[in-house]
Amino acid sequence: xxxxxxxxxxxxxxxxxxxxxxxxxxxxxxxxxxxxxxxxxxxxxxxxxxxxxxxxxxxxxxxxxxxxxxxxxxxxxxxxxxxxxxxxxxxxxxxxxxxxxxxxxxxxxxxxxxxxxxxxxxxxxxxxxxxxxxxxxxxxxxxxxxxxxxxxxxxxxxxxxxxxxxxxxxxxxxxxxxxxxxxxxxxxxxxxxxxxxxxxxxxxxxxxxxxxxxxxxxxxxxxxxxxxxxxxxxxxxxxxxxx
Amino acid sequence: xxxxxxxxxxxxxxxxxxxxxxxxxxxxxxxxxxxxxxxxxxxxxxxxxxxxxxxxxxxxxxxxxxxxxxxxxxxxxxxxxxxxxxxxxxxxxxxxxxxxxxxxxxxxxxxxxxxxxxxxxxxxxxxxxxxxxxxxxxxxxxxxxxxxxxxxxxxxxxxxxxxxxxxxxxxxxxxxxxxxxxxxxxxxxxxxxxxxxxxxxxxxxxxxxxxxxxxxxxxxxxxxxxxxxxxxxxxxxxxxxxx
Numbered sequence: 001x002x003x004x005x006x007x008x009x010x011x012x013x014x015x016x017x018x019x020x021x022x023x024x025x026x027x028x029x030x031x032x033x034x035x036x037x038x039x040x041x042x043x044x045x046x047x048x049x050x051x052x053x054x055x056x057x058x059x060x061x062x063x064x065x066x067x068x069x070x071x072x073x074x075x076x077x078x079x080x081x082x083x084x085x086x087x088x089x090x091x092x093x094x095x096x097x098x099x100x101x102x103x104x105x106x107x108x109x110x111x112x113x114x115x116x117x118x119x120x121x122x123x124x125x126x127x128x129x130x131x132x133x134x135x136x137x138x139x140x141x142x143x144x145x146x147x148x149x150x151x152x153x154x155x156x157x158x159x160x161x162x163x164x165x166x167x168x169x170x171x172x173x174x175x176x177x178x179x180x181x182x183x184x185x186x187x188x189x190x191x192x193x194x195x196x197x198x199x200x201x202x203x204x205x206x207x208x209x210x211x212x213x214x215x216x217x218x219x220x221x222x223x224x225x226x227x228x229x230x231x232x233x234x235x236x237x238x239x240x241x242x243x
Numbered sequence: 244x245x246x247x248x249x250x251x252x253x254x255x256x257x258x259x260x261x262x263x264x265x266x267x268x269x270x271x272x273x274x275x276x277x278x279x280x281x282x283x284x285x286x287x288x289x290x291x292x293x294x295x296x297x298x299x300x301x302x303x304x305x306x307x308x309x310x311x312x313x314x315x316x317x318x319x320x321x322x323x324x325x326x327x328x329x330x331x332x333x334x335x336x337x338x339x340x341x342x343x344x345x346x347x348x349x350x351x352x353x354x355x356x357x358x359x360x361x362x363x364x365x366x367x368x369x370x371x372x373x374x375x376x377x378x379x380x381x382x383x384x385x386x387x388x389x390x391x392x393x394x395x396x397x398x399x400x401x402x403x404x405x406x407x408x409x410x411x412x413x414x415x416x417x418x419x420x421x422x423x424x425x426x427x428x429x430x431x432x433x434x435x436x437x438x439x440x441x442x443x444x445x446x447x448x449x450x451x452x453x454x455x456x457x458x459x460x461x462x463x464x465x466x467x468x469x470x471x472x473x474x475x476x477x478x479x480x481x482x483x484x485x486x
Contacts, residue, residue: 175484179478184401186401187397219485223482231405231474232405239469
């Protein structure tokens with residue numbers, strides 16, 4: 001399984017993904033699920049994937065390779081004039097890869113399926129954040145639902161629902177994501193460290209902060225330990241029922 | 244869907260279940276999912292159900308009716324000499340009902356399936372808490388895993404993992420359950436109020452507190468509103484990252 005979240009803030013976008021993949025609990029590995037393409041001053045794109053690893057790796061490789069002549073260092077994904085066009089392109093590639101793999105024989109309904117969170121900005125338009133389905137269609141985060149999750153999303157959702165605020169700072173957003181990821185990791189073996197973090201500040205059209213957060217990261221450890229105590233304090237502060 | 248939790252405390256057992264059933268989001272109803280049988284000074288049993296409503300209602304009705312002569316007010320479930328025997332009996336009834344319904348034609352793998360949490364005490368032995376599977380087999384809560392959940396359990400699990408303590412009071416346990424249920428209700432339409440609460444104090448062998456907690460219950464409202472603020476306070480108390 002997987003856990004990825006994309007946040008749409010007033011000041012930009014924040015992405016976090018885990019890196020655990022598993023084929024049964026006795027076969028776990030670490031793979032990057034977050035990919036970024038930048039054409040400075042023109043386009044910034046980050047993509048996160050959940051689902052069948054062969055599918056998601058094929059999608060990312062195809063995006064990287066397609067239409068790229070030996071002398072051309074920019075893959076086609078950086079050549080679009082809007083994020084909507086990028087989302088349609090990625091959706092098309094995803095649908096095509098799934099159909100291709102399924103041709104050879106699919107054993108279960110969702111065997112080769114995958115889901116993608118795509119966010120970024122193209123010069124001259126707003127930053128946008130999409131969730132792309134295996135069928136190639138997609139939804140966009142808006143003011144009512146300013147964050148998107150894929151994968152093992154239920155454990156970490158309550159804290160996002162309660163504490164997310166589109167006006168929060170990047171620092172607070174990263175803290176919130178780490179709490180949401182830590183809650184998930186504590187309850188489900190199929191999501192694991194390290195986590196990948198990517199921030200994008202609106203209208204900069206260049207890469208923000210990219211960081212890999214490992215299990216021994218001092219800040220993550222402070223959050224993980226501190227959150228247990230803070231939660232207990234919050235819990236104790238609530239009134240007791242009279243039975 | 245459904246959400247039910249059974250807690251095994253040092254001082255006894257606490258049960259909470261929601262009451263929402265749904266066949267699609269456009270067909271929701273309220274049904275009790277918690278059932279208690281008491282033979283004072285001899286046996287106390289509470290059972291909570293998740294899964295196909297026709298199955299769970301048939302199981303409870305069969306337990307209620309079976310072997311009950313017109314002059315005999317005690318169903319067989321109160322005649323066992325240990326909770327292990329009760330769990331075997333309930334597992335047998337559950338398996339039998341599913342097999343019976345499936346005979347007439349089952350359309351999907353888990354169509355008639357149901358899961359049960361069973362807890363209680365029989366005179367002369369300890370209070371025990373079980374989770375019974377559709378196949379009729381079961382697991383028991385112990386010191387390492389002192390709580391059991393069925394149904395839509397992921398949203399409300401992180402707070403249980405962090406804050407549950409077998410030595411907590413009944414009052415604190417009810418508060419914890421309400422926080423866990425409130426987190427679930429806030430994130431998933433298939434779990435809904437009112438909630439049913441049952442407590443059992445060890446060695447009393449009589450019914451503890453039975454209460455139905457409705458949406459307008461002042462204590463629940465205080466917890467629901469207070470938890471949002473307490474969480475925000477806890478979140479703000481954590482250190483910010485330096486990006």
